[in-house]
Structures are given as structure tokens and as C-alpha cells.
Amino acid sequence: MKFSAQREFDLLNKIGFVRTSGSYEEKKAAEILLEEVKSIGLIGEIEPFKVDYYEIKKAKFEVLEPxxxxxxxxxxxxxxxxxxxxxxxxxxxxxxxxxxxxxxxxxxxxxxxxxxxxxxxxxxxxxxxxxxxxxxxxxxxxxxxxxxxxxxxxxxxxxxxxxxxxxxxxxxxxxxxxxxxTKVRMTLEQIEGECDSHNIIATIKGSMYENEEIHFVAHYDSVPFSNGVYDNGAGSVIIMELLRYYHENTPKRTLKFIWFGSEERGLLGSKYYTTTHEEEIKNVGLAINVDMAGPILGTNKAFVTADNSLCNMVEYMSKEIGFPISVVQDVYSSDSTPYADKGVPAISFARFGANGGAPGHNRYDLIEHLSAENICKLTEFIHVFSERTVNACVFPVPREIPQNMIDAVDKYLMKDKKKENK
Ligand SMILES: [Zn+2]
Missing domain, CATH: 3.50.30.30 (Glucose Oxidase; domain 1)
Structure with missing residues (x-):
């Protein structure tokens, strides 16, 4: 199977509308992704989880004096x-x-x-x-x-x-x-409650090591006012294309593809998933996350929240294939982090806009700043990378997070260790 830049861009266009956490539009995007999974020939599941809901009825600010x-x-x-x-x-x-x-x-x-x-x-x-x-x-x-x-x-x-x-x-x-x-008045009236956000999940059973899992993940929600194509419709279509590939080319290990909701509200979809599927998470050897991709003016990047040897592997591959990507061992502010927090080695791929190249988190996250070819090239690189784990004879990534990354994850998640030990 050949990866198709056009097919990826078509799907990106379909989900390129504002789709904030828990909204009707986020649900609509979830359904589009689920339909795509079904069109590939897989069943797919949709898993709801609770998020905060609020509706601002009145917000007013007045300066009264002087x-x-x-x-x-x-x-x-x-x-x-x-x-x-x-x-x-x-x-x-x-x-x-x-x-x-x-x-x-x-x-x-x-x-x-x-x-x-x-x-x-x-x-x-x-x-x-x-x-x-x-x-x-x-x-x-x-x-x-x-x-x-x-x-x-x-x-x-x-x-x-x-x-x-x-x-x-x-x-x-x-x-x-x-x-x-000197004197001001603020007025705020809102309704507060809960509503549903959704994760979409597709599974491909491994032919040799069914109990060993690799997860391909990407968030599909957007921030308010943003069409969320760069962040992160692009990552969503990349893992869809990889799902298509592995459906046609049965992997040795079991693969899960998960599109997370409510990432922009604090990684809520991935936090929910990793805490409610704890037994399954124990079998996951690697989480491959894609968050932000496609800018015409940009640069490719990988964040490794895992053993440093994984950084070397990606760097060697970059040179071998001739695909430019800079690699750092770090925490990425995305759905890879809840995995690392559960002890699962995680890697995030991205293509960031160069300075001034692709605005994000506002109304200027637009498809005209992105190219289908760049999305497809990153897909191909992630594919080559994933082959070396998905179909490896011996799984190459150590199933432990080094101490420097444990500390970085704890800091990012603002964990109070003293409180947790009590
Ligand atoms: Zn994002």
C-alpha cells in the first residue's frame, strides 16, 4: 500500500472545523473518524468520558472610579x-x-x-x-x-x-x-456541570505477539476559534493512514489506534484512557503520538519520553533515510505524557511551523498554511520507525522510563509526591 497525501488531506478537510472539548462538533468529528475506521474495514469503538461543562450567561467588567x-x-x-x-x-x-x-x-x-x-x-x-x-x-x-x-x-x-x-x-x-x-465591578453568571467527550479506538491483533501492544495516538479536539488542522487534525489523519497500512499488512504485535478527545483541556482523553485501562497499559511497550504536523514553512521534531537509546535510533534513521528531524529526550505537552506517567515509553512526532510560518491555537490555524506532502512525508517516516518496533524480533525499547524523564513527567503533571505517598 502506498501512503496517499491526497487521502490524508481530504480527511483533514472533513474534520477541519472548530471542535472543542465536549462540544457537539467534537462528537461530530469523532463520528467522522469512526466512519473512516469502518470504511477501512475495522469495527472501531467510541468511548465516552466526563468533562466539565459550562455555559457563560453573563460576563461584565466595569471601572467605576475615578x-x-x-x-x-x-x-x-x-x-x-x-x-x-x-x-x-x-x-x-x-x-x-x-x-x-x-x-x-x-x-x-x-x-x-x-x-x-x-x-x-x-x-x-x-x-x-x-x-x-x-x-x-x-x-x-x-x-x-x-x-x-x-x-x-x-x-x-x-x-x-x-x-x-x-x-x-x-x-x-x-x-x-x-x-x-480605584473601584471596579465584575459580574459573572454561568451554569456549571458535566458532559461527554469521546475517545475513538481501533484494534489490529498481532499475528505473533498478541499480548504485546503498541499504541498510535493523536488528539482530534481543537481549542476555541481554531479549525485545528495543524493542531491536531494533521496528527489524526497520519495515524488513520497508518491504521490503513497495518490493516493491509498484519503486524506481529497488537496495535491500537486511539484518537483522544479533550487534549486541549489538559490531556483529559489520554488521562482517562490510561487510568481506566490499567491492565491493558501493562502490555503496552511503546506509545507513538503525533501532535501538530503539516506546515509548509516548518521543521520536524521528535520528543522521546523514554530511554535515550530511542533518541539514537531515530537520529540514525533520520540520517539513513535522509529525512530531517531533530530529536530530544523530553516531555512533550501532549497525550504521550499520561503514557509515560504509567511507565510506558513514549515518543511524539511533530512538524512545527517555523517562526511566523504557521499560527496555532487561534483562528489562523488554516489548511492553506499546510501541505499534504509534508503530512505524507512525516507519515512515511513514522511508518519506517514503527516497523522496527511493531515487527521487531526482540522489542528494542526498554520497558522503563529513566529517572530524569520520571522527574520531568512528575514536574509537568504537577504531582505532589508527598501527598501521593500518604
Ligand atoms: Zn495539540
């Missing part, structure tokens, strides 16, 4: 509600919310810099802040060409407590600080 102005905002999902009439407080800009920034923040509404982490959020709670506002974009954004982000708090934040939050544009944030507001 001037009056209302600014356009979005509400932070899962951050709760203000009283119906809004929360009226003094205002403070707390930058990154380190403890020194927060000396005078008690009982106030604070503006915090974009990209704050869980630790900074925890600091807000400890400081007794009443509500927070962050910002998205840059101070030079053209409003007609950019979107005000739609954000949510994750479980890791909520472990520390819940305070209502809003997002405004960076240029408005700067204007507000210039005008030194």
Missing part, C-alpha cells in the same frame, strides 16, 4: 459566579501574583498577567482576593482580526479554591492600568 467605562470580557469557565448584582471592590494590578505583588490584594479584584500558573492562582486564593481578571492577545491586536480568548479553570486550579475570573483584551488591560482605577 471614571466609568465598561470593557468587553469573557468569563472563566468553572470559576463560579459573582452575586447577581456583581462584585464591587477596590482594584489592584498584581502582575504575576507572586507573594510580594499581593501584599495589598486582600478583598480586591485583581488584574493578573496572562499565562499565570496554578501556583500563582493558589497565591491569589491565599491572599484573599475576591475576583481576578487576566488578558489575552497583545497590545497591538486589531479587534476585527483577533478573538478574545475563552478560558477555563482546570481541576488543578480548583483544588486550591474557586474565585470568579474574567478575560479582557491586552490593549484594554493596558489602558485600564494607565488610568489608575
Amino acid at each position: 471614571y466609568y467605562m465598561e470593557y468587553t470580557v469573557t468569563g472563566y469557565g468553572m470559576s463560579g459566579n459573582t452575586p447577581k448584582e456583581g462584585l464591587e471592590c477596590e482594584f489592584e494590578y498584581v502582575e504575576n501574583a507572586d507573594m510580594v505583588n499581593l501584599i495589598n490584594a486582600k478583598d480586591k479584584i485583581v488584574l493578573i498577567n496572562s499565562g499565570f500558573g496554578v501556583k500563582n492562582y493558589e497565591n491569589l486564593i491565599k491572599a484573599g482576593v475576591k475576583g481576578f481578571i487576566s488578558f489575552s492577545g497583545t497590545v497591538i491586536d486589531d479587534e476585527s482580526k483577533t478573538d478574545l480568548e475563552d478560558r477555563k479553570l482546570r481541576d488543578k486550579h480548583l483544588e486550591h479554591g474557586k474565585i470568579p475570573g474574567l478575560t479582557l483584551r491586552a490593549k484594554d488591560a493596558m489602558e485600564i492600568i494607565k488610568n489608575i482605577p
Whole structure:
């Protein structure tokens, strides 16, 4: 069988619409992928799991003193509600919310810099802040060409407590600080609950080592406002093409192909899968993840969350075949990480946009920045790589994660080891 760039691009076009965690559109994309699996001649399964659901009913931010102005905002999902009439407080800009920034923040509404982490959020709670506002974009954004982000708090934040939050544009944030507001009001009303997201699974039984498994995985959800072709429709179609190949060419080891939902909300699909299939995960010798591919202007990359010898293998192959790809031993912020966390060696393949080459996580994740040929070339390389494990006489990858990677995974997942040992 020949890998087909056109077939990959056609499927990419079919799933190239906004498909956020738990949405109707994400389900629709899941069904398209399942249909494709069936058209290849396999059964395929769809596995639902629960994710947070929220619907923002009202989000409003007003500066009350020393001037009056209302600014356009979005509400932070899962951050709760203000009283119906809004929360009226003094205002403070707390930058990154380190403890020194927060000396005078008690009982106030604070503006915090974009990209704050869980630790900074925890600091807000400890400081007794009443509500927070962050910002998205840059101070030079053209409003007609950019979107005000739609954000949510994750479980890791909520472990520390819940305070209502809003997002405004960076240029408005700067204007507000210039005008030194003293009193502000925020209003947030939302419905919070749960809904279903889905993983799609296809299995090909191995002819010789049925109990040894290799997983090919990719997430198929997108962030808000993004068609998610680069991130990660491209990875989704790459593993579909590999499924097609291995359906025609029976592998020695059992293969699972899994399209994960809700990766963009914190790797939720892969975390769900790896914790609810623990017996099966014990048999998995390698997880091969593909996340982000296709940019015309770009560069290929592999992240190895496994023994360093796997880095060497990919590097040698790159030289042997003449396919340029840089390899690092590291954690990749994707579905490979929950596998590594369960002790499964993992490798992620990607083609990243060169600087300025392929925007992601916004409305400019567009198929016109990608090429079918680049997607297909990466597919072919992953295929050659996978052959050496799928059909190896002796499985070449040590079934253990080296200590430096265990530490890196724990750090990425913000694991509190002391708590876990209790
Ligand atoms: Zn991604």
C-alpha cells in the first residue's frame, strides 16, 4: 500500500472545523473518524468520558472610579459566579501574583498577567482576593482580526479554591492600568456541570505477539476559534493512514489506534484512557503520538519520553533515510505524557511551523498554511520507525522510563509526591 497525501488531506478537510472539548462538533468529528475506521474495514469503538461543562450567561467588567467605562470580557469557565448584582471592590494590578505583588490584594479584584500558573492562582486564593481578571492577545491586536480568548479553570486550579475570573483584551488591560482605577465591578453568571467527550479506538491483533501492544495516538479536539488542522487534525489523519497500512499488512504485535478527545483541556482523553485501562497499559511497550504536523514553512521534531537509546535510533534513521528531524529526550505537552506517567515509553512526532510560518491555537490555524506532502512525508517516516518496533524480533525499547524523564513527567503533571505517598 502506498501512503496517499491526497487521502490524508481530504480527511483533514472533513474534520477541519472548530471542535472543542465536549462540544457537539467534537462528537461530530469523532463520528467522522469512526466512519473512516469502518470504511477501512475495522469495527472501531467510541468511548465516552466526563468533562466539565459550562455555559457563560453573563460576563461584565466595569471601572467605576475615578471614571466609568465598561470593557468587553469573557468569563472563566468553572470559576463560579459573582452575586447577581456583581462584585464591587477596590482594584489592584498584581502582575504575576507572586507573594510580594499581593501584599495589598486582600478583598480586591485583581488584574493578573496572562499565562499565570496554578501556583500563582493558589497565591491569589491565599491572599484573599475576591475576583481576578487576566488578558489575552497583545497590545497591538486589531479587534476585527483577533478573538478574545475563552478560558477555563482546570481541576488543578480548583483544588486550591474557586474565585470568579474574567478575560479582557491586552490593549484594554493596558489602558485600564494607565488610568489608575480605584473601584471596579465584575459580574459573572454561568451554569456549571458535566458532559461527554469521546475517545475513538481501533484494534489490529498481532499475528505473533498478541499480548504485546503498541499504541498510535493523536488528539482530534481543537481549542476555541481554531479549525485545528495543524493542531491536531494533521496528527489524526497520519495515524488513520497508518491504521490503513497495518490493516493491509498484519503486524506481529497488537496495535491500537486511539484518537483522544479533550487534549486541549489538559490531556483529559489520554488521562482517562490510561487510568481506566490499567491492565491493558501493562502490555503496552511503546506509545507513538503525533501532535501538530503539516506546515509548509516548518521543521520536524521528535520528543522521546523514554530511554535515550530511542533518541539514537531515530537520529540514525533520520540520517539513513535522509529525512530531517531533530530529536530530544523530553516531555512533550501532549497525550504521550499520561503514557509515560504509567511507565510506558513514549515518543511524539511533530512538524512545527517555523517562526511566523504557521499560527496555532487561534483562528489562523488554516489548511492553506499546510501541505499534504509534508503530512505524507512525516507519515512515511513514522511508518519506517514503527516497523522496527511493531515487527521487531526482540522489542528494542526498554520497558522503563529513566529517572530524569520520571522527574520531568512528575514536574509537568504537577504531582505532589508527598501527598501521593500518604
Ligand atoms: Zn495539540
